[in-house]
Amino acid sequence: MLLTHSGEYVQLLTPRGERVDAPGFDPWVADIGSAELRSLYEDMLISRRLDTEATALQRQGEIGLWPPLLGQEAAQVGSAHALRQSDFVFGSYRENAVAYCRGVDLTTMISVWRGNANAGWNPYDISMAAPAIIIGAQTLHAVGYAMGCDFDASDDISIAYFGDGATSQGDVNEAMVFAASYAAPVIFFCQNNQYAISEPVGVQATKPIADRAPGFGIPSIRVDGNDVLAVFAATAIAADRARSGNGPTFIEAVTYRMGPHTTSDDPTRYRSDDELAEWRAKDPLDRVERYLTRIGALDDTETARISEHSDTVARELRAAIRALRPPEPLSFFDNVFAEPNRHLARQRSQHEAYLASFDGGELS
Template identity: 65%
Template sequence: MGVAAGGTEDHHGSGRNLIQLITPEGERISHPEFDPWVKDIGDEQLCSLFEDLTVIRRIDVEATALQRQGELGLWPPLLGQEAAQVGSARALRSDDFIFSSYRENGVAYCRGVGPTDILRVWRGNASSGWDPYTVNMATPQIIIGAQTLHATGYAMGIQNDGADSVAVTYFGDGATSEGDVNEAMVFAASFQVPVVFFCSNNHWAISEPVRLQSHVQLAGRAAGFGIPNLRVDGNDVLAVMAATRVALDRARHGGGPTFIEAVTYRMGPHTTADDPTRYRDANELEDWAAKDPIERVKALLDRKGLYTDQFQQHIREKADQVARELRAGCIGMPEPEPLDVFKHVYSSPNSWLDRQQDHYARYLASFGDPAEAASQEGAR
């Protein structure tokens, strides 16, 4: 499948239609090609997706506040991109393995990563946030696009094992200009491995607009490698789920890789160290706010009579509970001991590392007991 299918017109590049199943006004659009892929999503499942979207936004808002209050060193907001993350993550099986960038905190939540573990790296308390093999999701990759190589390599392993699981890698529009992403697609296409390249096109690679780095639609780049592509309304959780399921099904049945371009928008800054008002038009932000991924599902639920007072109370309580856990876990996170830097570097004993640890331990000991020294200083 090399073309996207209809719903809403996108004017970047050739102007092909985006896959869309829910309009910004909350109207459910019937689509014969993609409806079958979400036929199991009834009222209960739709409410569950809305809960995910709302809780993930609350996690993002709370983490941003924690950074502003000096509790986190940095935070990469995902505001506005919730549907792209929830719709794709909820399409995966538990044995599929995820390789993400630093912004897929919503995907991590959907995979069962605890709120506190999401924050460990950003507080500077650990080199890694969680054990990847407990949730089948690698910890976030900071080097732009490097995770696409990891995913392709993992997918080659799946292929060699004869399994039907899939590797999924997430990256932004800016990463498509990196050599790593292109090299990963070369290998994926050559060996027809089961990997899904999920590109969240949020329109801005820090301060560089997507129209500058690419004069064609990003999904079209995959065609040059012989990789089928799909362009989807990234603010439509159902459409994203349908597109991801199509790609996963192809991979499981020997069809090789698929490139998904989820067209969404980064409502906040690139990170909390960024000021988007210096390069972004306020009118553009206003236009995309009208396409908010949470508001459209809320409108759909309201049309169906599901957005009741009782349901709203449940959502508020769930979001509050997760936010409390996030904040308490962040502030109560114990500071790492100096020698903890040597933990988890290698999976087996390493004499070279042991020697370094011994030297560092003797260096620290040369200062005496810090607690005792502080006590003596206080007495003086």
């Protein structure tokens, strides 16, 4: 059932920017001409720009924390573009390039990291669930959602994004059992970015992670996660399988978290400069840029346009943060329940009286 052989991974675009044949995968990117590839490149570049901007904004004290996705742009952008907008995404906190591709409102995305909200965007606006912070929990949600698609006789599917660390969680393993048993139309998309905070992937798995899925009865594909074309092809294959009633597929996108786990982390304590340099040579953007330049699809005009676009998005992000106002103090009592709750209403009322007891009417 393994669609790729153990230990190998699918690559369509080498780090030097050469397009190589990958039988079985090439047809799935046949529709990606130079304009489409340039568009994927643009989304990757903007994702990187948003990511570095957010990191800078954290350093400047505008937001409290940021989980960089630097290095994982191809894995996220390539997979996101192989989905339909009506498909539903269940991700972790690092899938912000996926959210960007699905049209997230930057203000709602960043409000979480400013400490104004727990989950940010309305999931139904972009068909993307509230980010899961408990590692791996979202994989079960994706499977349940996919079961619902099946019950509805819809050809919508769901996708679960998670990391190499999550594969050790019981939830992820239970998710694969449920998905296999019900042939749920779901994609398990594992970004193996080599680290779970400080722990190298060898702590989670002594064999390629993709090798696990067939044991659950789920075919798996291992791809170069820094190759946007390979990721797109693998996700398109998995989506097609799900839509055709063939159930779940597991994708291991082999990539690298070039930045820290979050802005609070210090990766120099657990990995070497040499390792980082090795992966920098496999950068997901560089290879597309080299390829597009070689085939004459990325001239100075296009480069300038894309650069200007990314400047605009970065400015929008900065403006969005600066426009955020502190939330109403009592609003954290709202929405604990969908229906009125007398106990909580009473507690809120007491806290309101407490705030009103200060001069000026409110604790500042």
